[in-house]
Amino acid sequence: MSFARNLLNIIILLCVYLNRGFTEGAQERESGRVDYHTIQLSSLSPSSSCVPSSKEYDTKSSLRVVHKHGACSPLRSGKAVKLDRADILRRDQARVDSIHSKLTNNLEDRLTQTGLPVKDESKSKEDLGSGSYIVTIGIGTPTHNQPLIIDTGSDLTWTKCRQCGRSRRYISLACNSKNKDIFNPSSSTSFNTVSSTSRVCSDDIRSTDIPCSAYRCCYSIDYNDNSSSEGYLAEDKFTVTTADVFSGIHFGCSEKEANINDNTAGLLGLSSHVLSFPSQTANKYNNIFSYCFPSPDRTGHLTFGSTGISSSVKYTPIKSLPKTHLYGLDIVSITVGGKKLEIPSTVFSHPRAIIDSGTVITRLPPKAYAALRGAFKENMKNYTTASAVELLDTCYDPKGFDTMSVPKVSFSFGGGTTVELGLNGILYPLNASHVCLAFAGNDNDGDLAIFGSFQQMTLQVVYDTAGGRIGFAQNGCS
Structure with missing residues (x-):
C-alpha cells in the first residue's frame, strides 16, 4: 500500500513538472522570448513581383526605397530580376577594403566616396558601388528624375551630367544614348555652375588633378578599381516631393566616368559632411533622416525630418x-x-x-x-x-x-x-x-x-x- 502511494505521488509530481514545462514553453512563445527564427526557405528565392510596403510614408518628406536588383527597381526596364549575389559579395569586399585603407593610412579629410565596383576588370562595369538601395529624386527645372544610390558613406551627391544642345562642342555620344536618366544641365532653368572662387569650393572638394577652367570648381573621385567620376560642382533645384522642393542644392555634375555603368545615375550623399544632402537641408529637416531597407521584392522608405519615426526607437x-x-x-x-x-x-x-x-x-x-x-x-x-x-x-x-x-x-x-x-x-x-x-x-x-x-x-x-x-x-x- 505504501509503495503504491509513493508511486502515485511520484506520478503526480512528474505530471506537475511536465505541465509546468509545457506551460512555460507556451508562455515563452506567447511572450516572444523564443530565441530562434523560423524561415520559409521558399521566401529566400528572388520574386518577380513587387509588393509595396504599407509604410511608404505618403508625406512631403519621403522617398520610396527599392533594392536596385529587386522586383521593384526602376532599373529593371521590364526585364527579369537578375541578382548575382556572389558578385555583390565581391564588390562589397572592395568597398570594405577601401574604407579600411582610408582609415588605416590616415588619409587627408577630402571628399569621402566609398561606393566601389569589383576589382575584376571583367566585372568593373557593373552598377556603381556595392550599395544595394536606390531612391529617385528630382533635379532641375523642369524636374528630371534621377535614380541615385543611398550612401551614408559618401559626402557629395553627384549625378551624370551631359551638356546637350547648347552647341556642337558640348554634344557627347551619351546625349544620343537611349538612357534617359542622364541629366542635361542646359535643359534646367534653375541650374548654375559653382565658380572656383566660391566659398563652397573648399580644399576638401577642389581637384587639381583634372583640367578645369577658372569659372568652375572641379572635383575628381577615384575608386580602387580604376573606376572614377570627374566633373564640376553645381547647384540646382532638388525635388523630394512636389510639396518639398529645395533651391540651390550643391551637387557634383559628373562629365566623365570610367568603368561605371549608366544603370544608376549617381549617388545621394548622406554623410555628416557639410555638402551632404541632410546637411544642406538642415533648416527644413533639422539634420534628421530615417530609412527602412526592404527585402528585394518589397519597398521601403527614406524619410527626411522626424516624420514617421516610431515611438519605440x-x-x-x-x-x-x-x-x-x-x-x-x-x-x-x-x-x-x-x-x-x-x-x-x-x-x-x-x-x-x-x-x-x-x-x-x-x-x-x-x-x-x-x-x-x-x-x-x-x-x-x-x-x-x-x-x-x-x-x-x-x-x-x-x-x-x-x-x-x-x-x-x-x-x-x-x-x-x-x-x-x-x-x-x-x-x-x-x-x-x-x-x-x-x-x-x-x-x-x-x-x-x-x-x-x-x-x-x-x-x-x-x-x-x-x-x-x-x-x-x-x-x-x-
Missing part, C-alpha cells in the same frame, strides 16, 4: 571618427540564440565601428566573429554544411527542409540600446540549396567593424545628427 550615441564624416557606433556585445557571447570588452574598443548603408555584409573583429560563428554553428547542427562563398565561410545546404530554424542575433550598442536583427538579416541566400551566415570577419584586429545594410534590413534606422544619436526600431518597412 532606441538611440545610441554617434561616435566621431577623426578625418571622416562617417557615422561611428560603439558595439558593446552580441547575443546569439539568447546567449551573450564571451567577447572581451577590449575587442570593440579600438577602432570602434561604423554604420554604413553601402556595405552589405557586417564586418566584425576576428575574435568577435569567431565567437559569433561558433555559437551559430552550435545552433545549426541539424543542417548539412556547404562550401564557403567569397567572404562567407559558414554555409548550409537546406535541401530536404521546407523551413529552417535559425538562432536570433542581437547587437548591444553604447547607451544601453539592444537591437534584434530582423528575420532577413542573418542568412544570406545564394540559391535554394546554399545559404550562409551573413557576417564576415575582418583580417586584422585593428580594422574598423562595420554594421552593414543586410543586417539593417526591415529595421527603421534613424540618423539624428543634430542630436548626436542613431536610433533603431523593429518593423520599419511594414
Whole structure:
C-alpha cells in the first residue's frame, strides 16, 4: 500500500513538472522570448513581383526605397530580376577594403566616396558601388528624375551630367544614348555652375588633378578599381516631393566616368559632411533622416525630418571618427540564440565601428566573429554544411527542409540600446540549396567593424545628427 502511494505521488509530481514545462514553453512563445527564427526557405528565392510596403510614408518628406536588383527597381526596364549575389559579395569586399585603407593610412579629410565596383576588370562595369538601395529624386527645372544610390558613406551627391544642345562642342555620344536618366544641365532653368572662387569650393572638394577652367570648381573621385567620376560642382533645384522642393542644392555634375555603368545615375550623399544632402537641408529637416531597407521584392522608405519615426526607437550615441564624416557606433556585445557571447570588452574598443548603408555584409573583429560563428554553428547542427562563398565561410545546404530554424542575433550598442536583427538579416541566400551566415570577419584586429545594410534590413534606422544619436526600431518597412 505504501509503495503504491509513493508511486502515485511520484506520478503526480512528474505530471506537475511536465505541465509546468509545457506551460512555460507556451508562455515563452506567447511572450516572444523564443530565441530562434523560423524561415520559409521558399521566401529566400528572388520574386518577380513587387509588393509595396504599407509604410511608404505618403508625406512631403519621403522617398520610396527599392533594392536596385529587386522586383521593384526602376532599373529593371521590364526585364527579369537578375541578382548575382556572389558578385555583390565581391564588390562589397572592395568597398570594405577601401574604407579600411582610408582609415588605416590616415588619409587627408577630402571628399569621402566609398561606393566601389569589383576589382575584376571583367566585372568593373557593373552598377556603381556595392550599395544595394536606390531612391529617385528630382533635379532641375523642369524636374528630371534621377535614380541615385543611398550612401551614408559618401559626402557629395553627384549625378551624370551631359551638356546637350547648347552647341556642337558640348554634344557627347551619351546625349544620343537611349538612357534617359542622364541629366542635361542646359535643359534646367534653375541650374548654375559653382565658380572656383566660391566659398563652397573648399580644399576638401577642389581637384587639381583634372583640367578645369577658372569659372568652375572641379572635383575628381577615384575608386580602387580604376573606376572614377570627374566633373564640376553645381547647384540646382532638388525635388523630394512636389510639396518639398529645395533651391540651390550643391551637387557634383559628373562629365566623365570610367568603368561605371549608366544603370544608376549617381549617388545621394548622406554623410555628416557639410555638402551632404541632410546637411544642406538642415533648416527644413533639422539634420534628421530615417530609412527602412526592404527585402528585394518589397519597398521601403527614406524619410527626411522626424516624420514617421516610431515611438519605440532606441538611440545610441554617434561616435566621431577623426578625418571622416562617417557615422561611428560603439558595439558593446552580441547575443546569439539568447546567449551573450564571451567577447572581451577590449575587442570593440579600438577602432570602434561604423554604420554604413553601402556595405552589405557586417564586418566584425576576428575574435568577435569567431565567437559569433561558433555559437551559430552550435545552433545549426541539424543542417548539412556547404562550401564557403567569397567572404562567407559558414554555409548550409537546406535541401530536404521546407523551413529552417535559425538562432536570433542581437547587437548591444553604447547607451544601453539592444537591437534584434530582423528575420532577413542573418542568412544570406545564394540559391535554394546554399545559404550562409551573413557576417564576415575582418583580417586584422585593428580594422574598423562595420554594421552593414543586410543586417539593417526591415529595421527603421534613424540618423539624428543634430542630436548626436542613431536610433533603431523593429518593423520599419511594414
